[in-house]
Amino acid sequence: MTFLRPTLLTLACLLASPGFADDLPSLGDASSAIVSPQQEHQLGRAWLAMLRSQVSQLNDPQLKNYVETSVYKLVETSQLNDRRLEFILIDSPQLNAFAAPGGIVGVNGGLFLNAQTEGEYASVLAHELAHLSQRHFARGVEAQQRMQVPMMAALLAGIIVAAAGAGDAGIAAIAGTQAAAIQEQRRFSRQNEQEADRIGILNLEKAGYDPRSMPSMFERLMRQYRFDAKPPEFLLTHPVTESRIADTRNRAEQAPSGGREDSMTYQLIRARVQLIYEETPGLGAKRFRAQLDENPKNDVARYGLAIAQIKGGQFDDARENLKPLLAKAPNEIIYNLAQVDLDSTSNRLTEAQSRVDRLLTQYPRNYPLNQVRVDLLLKQNRPADAEKALEALLKSRPDDPDVWYMVAETRGLSGNIIGLHQARAEYFALVGDYRQAIQQLDFAKRKAGSNFPLSSRIDARQRELMEQERLIKDMMG
Numbered sequence: 001m002t003f004l005r006p007t008l009l010t011l012a013c014l015l016a017s018p019g020f021a022d023d024l025p026s027l028g029d030a031s032s033a034i035v036s037p038q039q040e041h042q043l044g045r046a047w048l049a050m051l052r053s054q055v056s057q058l059n060d061p062q063l064k065n066y067v068e069t070s071v072y073k074l075v076e077t078s079q080l081n082d083r084r085l086e087f088i089l090i091d092s093p094q095l096n097a098f099a100a101p102g103g104i105v106g107v108n109g110g111l112f113l114n115a116q117t118e119g120e121y122a123s124v125l126a127h128e129l130a131h132l133s134q135r136h137f138a139r140g141v142e143a144q145q146r147m148q149v150p151m152m153a154a155l156l157a158g159i160i161v162a163a164a165g166a167g168d169a170g171i172a173a174i175a176g177t178q179a180a181a182i183q184e185q186r187r188f189s190r191q192n193e194q195e196a197d198r199i200g201i202l203n204l205e206k207a208g209y210d211p212r213s214m215p216s217m218f219e220r221l222m223r224q225y226r227f228d229a230k231p232p233e234f235l236l237t238h239p240v241t242e243s244r245i246a247d248t249r250n251r252a253e254q255a256p257s258g259g260r261e262d263s264m265t266y267q268l269i270r271a272r273v274q275l276i277y278e279e280t281p282g283l284g285a286k287r288f289r290a291q292l293d294e295n296p297k298n299d300v301a302r303y304g305l306a307i308a309q310i311k312g313g314q315f316d317d318a319r320e321n322l323k324p325l326l327a328k329a330p331n332e333i334i335y336n337l338a339q340v341d342l343d344s345t346s347n348r349l350t351e352a353q354s355r356v357d358r359l360l361t362q363y364p365r366n367y368p369l370n371q372v373r374v375d376l377l378l379k380q381n382r383p384a385d386a387e388k389a390l391e392a393l394l395k396s397r398p399d400d401p402d403v404w405y406m407v408a409e410t411r412g413l414s415g416n417i418i419g420l421h422q423a424r425a426e427y428f429a430l431v432g433d434y435r436q437a438i439q440q441l442d443f444a445k446r447k448a449g450s451n452f453p454l455s456s457r458i459d460a461r462q463r464e465l466m467e468q469e470r471l472i473k474d475m476m477g
Contacts, residue, residue: 037082044102046472048086049432051106052401056091058109058276059402061368062337064089066269067107070118071125077206078129079199086399093277095221095232099128110232112273114221118266119213119259123204127214127238130199131192193238194247201251210259215249264300268334271304281312299325306338315346333363340372344379352376365396374406383413401430418447422458425465434469438462 058064068087075083085103090096096108105128115121197214204211222240225231271288278284285308291301302321309318319342325335336359343352356373363369370393377386387410390403397403408423421444428437441462448455 040101041082041084041103042471044100044104045086046432047100047102048088048104049430051088052431053433055088058089058091058273060089060272060276061371062334063269063272064402065367066265067105070122071105071129074122074126074129074203074207078126078203080129080132091276095234097124097128097234098237099125099132101132103132105129109273109276111234112270113277114224114232115217115270116220117213117262119204119209119261120217120220121266122207122209123200123211123214123217124234126204126207126209127196127200130196130203193244197244197248198251201248201255205255205259208260210257210261211252211255212249212259213261215245215252218245218248265334267300268303271300272307275304275308275311278308281308284308285312285314299328303335303338306342310338310342310345315342318342331362333359333366333369337368337372340376344372344376349376349380353380367393367397371406374410378410378413383410386410387414387416387419399430401427404430418444418454418458421447422461425461429465429468434465434472437465438469441465 064087067089068085071085071087072083075085080103082103085105088104088106090106090108092108093110093113094108095110095114096106097111098104098106100106105125107125111121111124115124201211201214204214218240221235222245225235274287275281275284278287285305288301288305288308291298292305295301302325306318306321306325309315309321322335322339322342325332326339329335336355340352340355340359343349343355353376356369356376359366359369360373370389374386374389374393377383377389387407390407390410393403394407404423404427408420408427411417411419411423421440425437425440425444428434428440441458445455445458445462448458
């Protein structure tokens with residue numbers, strides 16, 4: 001899929017003229033009067049719901065957990081005041097990452113394919129978070145005050161159409177809404193990119209990373225895509241030039257040495273992503289086996305090989321490759337989750353359950369582990385227990401459509417038909433299909449029958465969703 005400018009930050013590039021000073025700006029009255037933080041939040045959530053309905057997503061809990069945890073660590077040292085973040089992981093091997101107003105953080109699978117170290121990965125996201133903290137979108141709107149929320153939303157709708165692959169229609173919507181402002185795109189983009197680079201480097205250092213990772217990432221991307229007729233989307237929205245590389249290099253070199261460049265966790269997660277984009281598990285196994293032959297102590301390659309072998313049904317070989325990893329790091333949750341996956345897939349459910357129970361005493365709030373627990377309970381034909389486990393998971397992930405989808409499936413298996421329709425309603429609302437969401441609550445009300453308290457709660461939720469739908473339609477003008 002070609003992912004064309006799927007960010008409201010790019011939208012800002014279409015809207016505004018430059019003129020920002022080198023010092024950090026005051027982000028108070030003017031931009032907030034045009035686009036308030038609450039409007040950004042509402043618009044961002046509406047945009048996220050529409051985006052979810054249009055693009056394929058990566059639903060690997062370990063990958064989601066890594067992205068969320070790593071971004072929140074960067075947020076702790078950033079200037080971002082509103083830390084209500086939502087994430088979307090897009091199933092695309094193309095290099096891209098973005099942060100949209102309202103705290104929406106998006107990552108393509110291709111970021112992991114291109115960022116060879118955790119420092120490089122973090123440098124991209126630190127840059128994107130700087131866009132958010134400096135409210136570049138609101139400031140862009142401020143620069144052309146005639147741009148109001150409905151017009152912003154119309155532009156946003158065009159961007160979503162383009163992001164979903166209908167490029168011509170999306171481009172037409174964007175151009176038709178604010179064609180004259182396109183002339184300012186490059187100048188505005190340079191101003192914002194310089195500011196985001198500068199703040200991103202500072203925050204990388206404060207988060208404990210080596211800020212030299214940012215220019216290193218830029219340098220390699222420039223070499224890698226220098227002669228491509230169609231560079232990846234990230235380089236279209238974040239043009240890399242010699243002067244930009246030199247500027248980030250000069251700033252980074254002023255930092256003391258000793259910052260973190262990489263981590264084993266990042267490399268293990270990267271191996272998982274690499275396997276997603278291999279044509280077959282066999283090809284993935286072949287690549288990781290070659291790396292292991294070159295360096296028998298390469299634990300990342302051994303882990304990647306084991307995962308590929310599990311996917312390919314080579315259970316005995318996978319078990320042999322996981323043994324030395326678990327012997328070396330018996331409490332490493334990523335290795336343990338691989339062993340649970342192996343035991344569950346090879347129908348050793350008792351062993352898998354025993355390991356999950358032990359891990360839960362060490363990592364009771366770990367999202368991937370709790371998701372694995374649900375999967376294992378369902379495989380043991382224990383839907384009622386799985387439903388209880390999902391209820392606990394919902395407390396920490398109430399806005400995750402993947403969790404609500406699983407809740408709906410599990411409630412159906414346990415015979416909770418009213419709960420099934422309620423869960424489907426939440427899922428559809430989170431992916432922007434309010435018609436289906438409201439219809440599912442109609443089904444739930446019919447099933448509730450004479451249970452007045454339950455019917456009243458369902459009715460109240462239905463009214464809330466109808467109001468959300470109305471607000472989004474109003475924002476769309």
